[in-house]
Amino acid sequence: MEQWFSLKWFSYDWVRSYQWDYPYFLYVIPFVPILFWLRSAFHSKHKQKLVITHESVDQSKDWLTILRFVQPVCVGMALCLILVSLARPQIISERTDRYSEGIDIMLLLDISDSMLEKDLSPNRLEAAKDLARKFIKGRLQDRIGLVIFAGEAVSLCPLTTDYELLYGFLDEIQPDMIPTAGTAIGSALAVAVNRLRETKGDSKVAILISDGDNTSGNLGPVTAAQLAKAFGVKVYSISVGKAKKASATDSLNVSNARVDESELQNIAGIGNGKFFRATDNSGLGEVFNQIGQLEKVKSRDVVSRDVDDYYRIYLFWAISLLLIALATKSTFMANILED
Structure with a gap:
């Protein structure tokens, strides 16, 4: 604490900055002069007066008379300051700290040839990349x-908060980055x-974006989903594109662009997550919005x-x-005859 005898404690700006714990003591301060007036009024009736002849003196210039006011003024000011102390002046500073518990999220993006289908604009892969950017933003x-x-599956970027x-990395993704054909959903989930x-x-999430069933890889998607559940990873699967059913005439030559949702639904069910279907760009955007609502950042304010x-x-x-x-x-400086 700074030196108590500084006069700055009585400045207007300093006193105005106080918050008073017991402000009702301040209301008594105006009555302090009244107490001295009452004391003087009652005490004057009992004064013993001694008549003596003296020369007229200009009392206003008598410095001894002025000094006799020092004692009552000191007592009055002391009483006022005691009341100020009882009112307990304080300076309170509040600070609000926000603690956020981020979520660890792995985005799993299918870049197989079937993701070049144009039932989403401009194609499935570019639409998924664009919505992934908006989701990250x-x-x-997190x-x-x-x-x-x-x-096969490749970990392109580890967990990071560097969204730029x-x-x-999203801008650089191209279908030819992985030359091996097929869709290794199980391997991708295992890598995540x-x-x-x-x-x-406490919150771990894997978001799987694909348009087909598992056709390659060393690990089945069911086994990978069970591993995710064991490690507390929640799996959201998103089926991208319009489902195509093979007709009797082409049953032996089913298009690679066909969307098989059963595998993705099974993964989401095992992984304590949720399955979503996105048949167009707006539907895919709505899916990411729903996931964003489901996986909100937990935060608390500490004041x-x-x-x-x-x-x-x-x-x-x-x-x-x-x-x-x-x-x-x-x-x-005191009048002993009056005291």
Whole structure:
């Protein structure tokens, strides 16, 4: 605490900054002069008067008379400062800290040849990439990673909060990045689980975007979904594109663009997640919005209050003034005939 005898404690700006814990004591301060007036009124009736002849003196210039006001003024100011101390002046500063618990999210993007179908504009892959960018932009303090897969799975970007880095990776994704043909959903999910299993976050999410069933890879999607469940990873699967049913005439030559939803539904069910179907661009955008609502960042606000008390300052001043009053009581500055 700064030096208590500084006069800055009585400045208007400083006093105005206080918050008073017991402000009703301040209402008593205007009555302090009334107490002195009442004391003087009642005490004057009992004064013993001694008539002596003296020369007329200009009392306004008598410095001894002025000094006799020091004692009552000190006592009055001391009483006022005691009341100020009892009102307990404080300066309170509040600070709100927001603690956010981010979510660890792995985006699994199918880049097989069938993702070049144009039932979404301009094609399935570009539509998924565009919506993935918007999804990332809407997240807050989440760590997001990226896995791409076709006939095999590749971890393209580890979990990171550097969203600009993620945008760069999304821009570079092309179907020819993985030459192996097929759709290795199980392998991609296993890679994502491997990334997420060592994280310390309570919320772990894998978002699988694909348009077909598992046709390659060393690990089945059911086994991978069971691993995800074991490590506490929630799996959301998104079926991209319009489903096509093979007719009797072409049953032996089913288009590679056909969407098989059963595999994706099974994965989401095992992984404690949810299955979504996106047959056009607006539908895909709505899917990402729903996932964003389901996986909200948990945050809490902690308000901390720093309280600085200043009643001691005014109490020290009051004690000092009372000591001055007591010290001058037996001196020429007091009238012993009246006291």
